[in-house]
Amino acid sequence: MxxxxxxxxxxxxxxxxxxxxxxxxxxxxxxxxxxxxxxxxxxxxxILDNPKSFNEKLQWLKLYDRRPEYTMMVDKYEVRKYVAEKIGEEYLIPLLGVYDSFDEIDFSKLPDQFVLKPNHTSGNVFICKDKSKINYALLSKEVNAWMKRRYYWVHREWPYKNVKPRILCEEYMVDESKRELRDYKLLCFGGKVMCSFVCLNRNSDNGLNVDFYDIDWNPMPFERHYPRSGTITPKPKTYEKMVEFAEILSKSFPFVRVDFYEVYGQLYFGELTFYPGSGWRNSRRSLTTICWEVG
Structure with a gap:
């Protein structure tokens, strides 16, 4: 303190x-x-009248691109319906339960490993690898804090304003590393994937790394708040399908980030993000120059 x-x-x-x-x-x-x-x-x-940088453009979109459907798309529960309709239900991480409060969760019916997350915030998650070790008093306090959080007021990302808070319980998943899931995040400008970045080493001693790749999976010289790993992540087996699906899900939107996971060759949808880092932590202007030219 x-x-x-x-x-x-x-x-x-x-x-x-x-x-x-x-x-x-x-x-x-x-x-x-x-x-x-x-x-x-x-x-x-x-600068809002003529935004130049990626960060500036994200702030402009927060304020002036206000389509009603964005509220459903940032809702981690409701967006599942959109994804199932557009690319198929088989690409959704299996859902074990949806709850309106912590007291509704019957932990006796859950497997030993699972993931809890709120549908209406960013960055909140509880990963259970061994149910016998749960401190239910502390977990209750944490989850109840999630439910009270109103994410819209944090950075004025307006789509979150009217999302009904819920608790999601998803199947626990790891990739071939058996330690974590790598996040593959595809940046879509006008419905086209222009580049991607990979989040890895979340559980390492040195913390999260973020590596950028172009559309052909060549490393790019950008950093996004977190340092590069210094290694090359092999191109995912399902990368071409990631690009195809990302462009389907992002069609007609000026910008959205589409996230995926790959688990033993199976592709899973993660989430849609309209304002990565809320427009404070993103890559430098060179990213905008390459990916997003506003005419």
Whole structure:
């Protein structure tokens, strides 16, 4: 606690960002809030009338590309219907249960390994590898905190505003490494995959790595908040199908990231993300130059 306090005191921008999360600032319009957060995080003025960088364009999309269907697409439960209709139910990670509260979960009926996650936030997950080791009091506290979280207010990503909070229980899955699932994330601009990145080594001592690849699976010289791994990830066996499905799922949208997993040669859908890193942690301007030219 003391270390966190000292970190805030020694970083005025970080302290200001913490204050910005107070409910009193909810009176700010989305545009004013996003402009203020952008300045605090990136140290420069947000240009909305002629956005150039990838980060700027994501902020513009938050504010002005507001299609009603986006609410369903960011909902980790409701999006399953869209995916099943567009590419097939067999590409969905098996669902073990859907709950409106922690108290509804009957753990006696769940397998020894499973994954819990909320449908309406980003970054929250509980991975159970051994049910006998669960501290139910702590887990209850964590899950109840998820259910109270209103992700829209964090960065004003408006599609989350009207998502009904639920708890999803999915089948626990690992790939050939037997340690984790690699995330294959395809960046789609105007319904076309322009490049991808892979998230790996989440459970390593050095933490997460992110490696970018072009459409032909050649390494690209970008970094996205996290360092590159320094290794080459073999092209997934289902990569061509990932590209095909990503373009089906992203058709008619100016930008969306489509995530997949590969488990022993079987392709699984992950999620749709309209604002990666909420437009604060993304690759430098060179990514925009290559992938997204606005006429």
């Amino acid at each position: 003391l270390k966190k306090a000292l970190k805030l005191i020694n970083n005025p921008r970080l302290l200001a960002l913490r204050f910005l999360q107070l409910k009193v600032f909810r009176i700010l319009s989305d545009e004013k809030y996003i402009e203020l957060e952008y300045r605090l995080r990136l140290g420069k003025h947000l």
